[in-house]
Each structure stands twice: as structure tokens, then as C-alpha cells.
Amino acid sequence: MKCIACGREGMTSAREDHPFVDLPDVTLVDVLVYRCQSCGEVEVEIPRPAALSRTVALALVEKAGPLDAGEFRFLRKHLDLSAEEVARYLAVDKATVSRWENGRTPVPIAVDRVARGLVRDLEPVPGWFRAALPRLAGLHETGPMKLRVRNEDGGWALAA
Numbered sequence: 001m002k003c004i005a006c007g008r009e010g011m012t013s014a015r016e017d018h019p020f021v022d023l024p025d026v027t028l029v030d031v032l033v034y035r036c037q038s039c040g041e042v043e044v045e046i047p048r049p050a051a052l053s054r055t056v057a058l059a060l061v062e063k064a065g066p067l068d069a070g071e072f073r074f075l076r077k078h079l080d081l082s083a084e085e086v087a088r089y090l091a092v093d094k095a096t097v098s099r100w101e102n103g104r105t106p107v108p109i110a111v112d113r114v115a116r117g118l119v120r121d122l123e124p125v126p127g128w129f130r131a132a133l134p135r136l137a138g139l140h141e142t143g144p145m146k147l148r149v150r151n152e153d154g155g156w157a158l159a160a
């Protein structure tokens with residue numbers, strides 16, 4: 001296999017646990033990682049990326065603490081919304097959305113709830129949002145959600 005960074009042959013591969021580049025607190029368990037012996041480039045094979053996104057998004061909507069900047073950005077992308085669309089839908093400036101996503105200001109709790117409801121709405125569970133609201137009302141800061149996910153049976157499942 002040829003390195004995409006330096007073009008040389010001779011990448012080695014190994015199965016290992018590796019942080020998910022989009023959310024470093026999510027660990028991809030037992031994925032195929034290629035390393036270039038010449039330049040040090042690392043490539044991680046991610047089968048079924050859409051299934052990975054879904055598994056992580058559905059875990060994040062259940063998070064027992066406020067969404068942080070990276071988690072909010074991840075859900076926004078999972079929803080296939082641009083920052084401009086989010087700004088327009090929530091009647092804020094695009095710069096405001098940028099500040100939420102780069103961590104300069106916390107994601108407002110109302111926006112956190114809307115994001116979760118929109119993600120859950122992709123695969124509706126009747127009554128989910130109404131039942132979640134009292135639980136979400138008691139959110140306290142927990143830091144980024146730590147998850148381990150494993151590719152199996154053609155999808156991604158939460159791992160121990």
C-alpha cells in the first residue's frame with residue numbers, strides 16, 4: 001500500500017484502538033491502522049462511516065451533561081446542516097454558531113436540546129423528546145462524552 005502523504009510503498013498495518021478524529025474522546029476499538037515507515041503518516045480504516053456517525057450521534061443525544069463544542073459540531077454535521085443553516089434556523093449570527101463550535105462560548109442549553117431533538121427526529125421514538133426534557137433540565141458539566149465503539153456485523157456498536 002502506498003502512503004498518501006509521501007507516496008512511498010511499505011505502510012505497515014495493525015489492529016488497534018484509535019481515537020476518532022472527529023471526536024477524540026470516542027475510541028474506535030480494534031480498527032485497522034496503517035503507518036508509513038518513511039514519513040510517519042497514520043491512516044485509519046473506517047468501514048461504514050455513516051453507521052459510525054449514527055451510533056455516535058444516538059449516544060450523544062443521551063449524554064448526561066451538556067454538549068461541548070466538538071459534540072455540537074459533530075451533531076450539526078450528522079444532521080447535514082451547514083453552520084449558515086443553523087444560524088438561520090435559530091435566528092442567530094453565523095459568528096455565534098462559530099463561537100459555539102470553537103468553544104469560545106458554551107453551547108446554549110436551549111440549542112443543546114434542539115440539536116438532540118433534531119438528531120432523534122431522524123429516527124423518531126414517539127415521546128422521546130418529552131421524556132428527555134426533565135432529564136436534560138438537570139444537566140451538569142461532565143466533560144466530553146467518552147465512548148468506545150466497535151465495528152461489527154456491518155455496523156458500529158457501543159463497546160465496553
Ligand SMILES: [Zn+2]
Pocket residue numbers: 003004005006007008036037038039040041
Ligand atoms: Zn509516508
